[in-house]
Amino acid sequence: MIDEGQSFVHVYHRYKHRVYAYCYRLLRHPQNAEDATQETFVKIHRSLDKLENAASLQAWIFSIARNEAYTILRRQRPTTELEEETENVWDEENPLEKVVQKERAGIVQHCLGLLKPSYRELLILREYEELSYAEISRITGASESAVKSGLFKARRAMRRKLESILKERKEL
């Protein structure tokens, strides 16, 4: 059960920046990230007293945030695009020319934004939220081996894209 130290206001102030950053990095849109964060905490408030295992609070919060972010993503794109498990791991929305103007860290962020949402979220949960494979598995509903393999594919895709962008940049 949740103790006094985990009252809603305490939980909100403890997690608001992390949840917002997670939604922002996943959605790449400040207003959508704010909406997803707000809805996440309204849902947390509604069910916090029903959470039986306080140890799983973090994973529970991120799984709610994930659902909210995906609801917004689905509104933005066709469902099939989010769910297909092909090797096409990129969104082709942004022209490459914009990318080459940026610094390396900026390019990395840009590549992260271009990555397919399911791969992007794995990198966000692992690299920024520093969650274990077991926690990521609880949040995403994928098995730990799928998390491991997904992270490998996401990193490989990132490396390849980065290499090609940096190479093109040098040629300019």
Next chain:
Amino acid sequence: MNCVEYEEQVSALIDNELADQESELLFTHLSKCATCRATLRSELELRVSLKEDVPPLAPKELDEKVLSAVSRAEQQLDARKMTRKAVWQHHVSMPWPLAAAIAGLFLIGGLAVTSVWSPFNKTQVRTVYITALPTVEVNGYFP
């Protein structure tokens, strides 16, 4: 295991998710494979680049939006509870002696109904005389 499989292990290694035996196997392979060493190096570089990003902070106005939404939800819940309580009180509100009397009546009535309708009363004790000689008197319960 081939290099592609080891690359997946490299990814798990930097996440500190490999078992001791798996790490040992991977390090043995890395000592012999320049390609996988290069993969490890570039994965670490990627991690450093990703970490350079400053996490965006939640906007200040979010506090007010969330806390007022939550407070509104609490008020609605309280209002619903109050309405239910008021309806209940309106229908059954009465002085306690009257409530006790009604409860007593229910108790007595319940006992009376139970005794009238008890299945035990459906059975009767009867005496049957059999006229054939020698006369035998039989006593017992008949439904």
